[in-house]
Amino acid sequence: MxxxxxxxxxxxxxxxxxxxxxxxxxxxxxxxxxxxxxxxxxxxxxxxxxxxxxxxxxxxxxxxxxxxxxxxxxxxxxxxxxxxxxxxxxxxxxxxxxxxxxxxxxxxxxxxxxxxxxxxxxxxxxxxxxxxxxxxxxxxxxxxxxxxxxxxxxxxxxxxxxxxxxxxxxxxxxxxxxxxxxxxxxxxxxxxxxxxxxxxxxxxxxxxxxxxxxxxxxxxxxxxxxxxxxxxxxxxxxxxxxxQRDGIPAIGEETRIPFPEDDDQMPDKKQKTPSRRQSFSWCKNISDKMVFFIIGGVVGLLLIILIIILCVTL
Structure with missing residues (x-):
């Protein structure tokens, strides 16, 4: 030098x-x-x-x-x-x-x-x-x-x-x-x-x-x-x-970086991945149907038993 x-x-x-x-x-x-x-x-x-x-x-x-x-x-x-x-x-x-x-x-x-x-x-x-x-x-x-x-x-x-x-x-x-x-x-x-x-x-x-x-x-x-x-x-x-030269951000300026909790705000991920609420709504629909069939089956079985008892006693 x-x-x-x-x-x-x-x-x-x-x-x-x-x-x-x-x-x-x-x-x-x-x-x-x-x-x-x-x-x-x-x-x-x-x-x-x-x-x-x-x-x-x-x-x-x-x-x-x-x-x-x-x-x-x-x-x-x-x-x-x-x-x-x-x-x-x-x-x-x-x-x-x-x-x-x-x-x-x-x-x-x-x-x-x-x-x-x-x-x-x-x-x-x-x-x-x-x-x-x-x-x-x-x-x-x-x-x-x-x-x-x-x-x-x-x-x-x-x-x-x-x-x-x-x-x-x-x-x-x-x-x-x-x-x-x-x-x-x-x-x-x-x-x-x-x-x-x-x-x-x-x-x-x-x-x-x-x-x-x-x-x-x-x-x-x-x-x-x-x-x-x-x-x-x-x-x-x-x-x-x-x-302040060559486009370098001045010291103290913040650059916004997405955090993990921001993932549901990103368009590409929103289209590909169903939300948690949608997933659980499907499970909820299945649970409602199962309860309906179980209650219906129990009621029907009780009616059949009742009819049999009436026939025997009469």
């Missing part, structure tokens, strides 16, 4: 200084055969600018640091990336990673908890990566010129070093699968009506996003504007859903 080097963009509302270490990792020798270029993109209020940047990449990492406060990525109050994550998935399919940085707890248990509370991450991204401050310190990925060291900065940090090394290998593995393949659509469940519109609960979770961004931009003003809403709602989908 011919490897097509990836055009990687890190999308975030955080300053580039926070993820310089990630850019340096992607530009290291480990990723040289997979990554053609890696750049950072700040998510502004301009949706058209975001779309233009999106079309320039073949792989995306959605980055968020807990230094900003909460891990409000999707599905929660004041979530920051509901719309953007869906747009990334629409265009890139499986070629999307969500990376949460500067956590106190970067364990798999915490990752499962986040995915449970914010399920849109699992729906739209191929994997979720959690990185702690301790892990970055162990790998020398802090400071103004972060470059991963070949060994832990301290023997006491061996476990933290092994952990971040494993997570970087996980990123490499996802990119290795994506290289040369192109955007791979992810199957997504649709509502019973067949539409891909967002639920009211999902809409209400995006109502407030103010206070984030290195430029101090107020996201509420633009998100609530009619121009922005019209532009987003009228845009064409970049990708066609996997479950």
């Amino acid at each position: 011919t490897v097509q080097k990836l055009k990687v963009r890190i999308f975030s509302r955080d300053a580039k200084e926070n993820y310089n270490w990630l850019l340096n990792v992607l530009k290291s020798a480990m990723f040289e055969s997979l990554v053609g270029n890696a750049v950072g993109t700040y998510i502004t209020n301009n949706f058209r600018s975001f779309t233009d940047d999106l079309t320039q990449c073949t792989f995306a990492i959605l980055y968020h640091t807990k230094k900003r406060g909460r891990l409000n990525i999707t599905d929660v109050t004041d979530s920051l990336y509901d719309e953007e994550l869906r747009d990334l998935e629409d265009h890139l399919g499986k070629n999307v990673i969500v990376l949460l940085d500067d956590l106190d707890d970067s364990s798999d248990g915490n990752m499962r908890r986040i995915l449970q509370e914010q399920p849109l991450i699992k729906e739209c991204a191929e994997t979720l990566i959690l990185i702690s401050e301790l892990e970055k310190q162990a790998a020398n990925l802090t400071g103004s010129d972060p470059k991963m060291s070949p060994a832990p900065t301290s023997q006491t940090m061996q476990d933290a070093y092994d952990s971040i090394k494993t997570k970087i290998k996980r990123i490499w593995s996802v990119m290795d699968e994506a290289a040369g393949v192109g955007p791979v659509p992810r199957p997504r469940k649709v509502s019973s009506s067949g539409s891909d519109t967002q639920s009211e609960g999902y809409k209400s979770s995006r109502t407030t996003k103010s206070g984030y961004g290195q430029q101090g931009l107020d996201l509420d003003d633009v998100r609530s504007s009619s121009a922005y809403s019209s532009e987003r709602s009228n845009r064409p989908l970049i990708n066609t859903r996997l479950d």
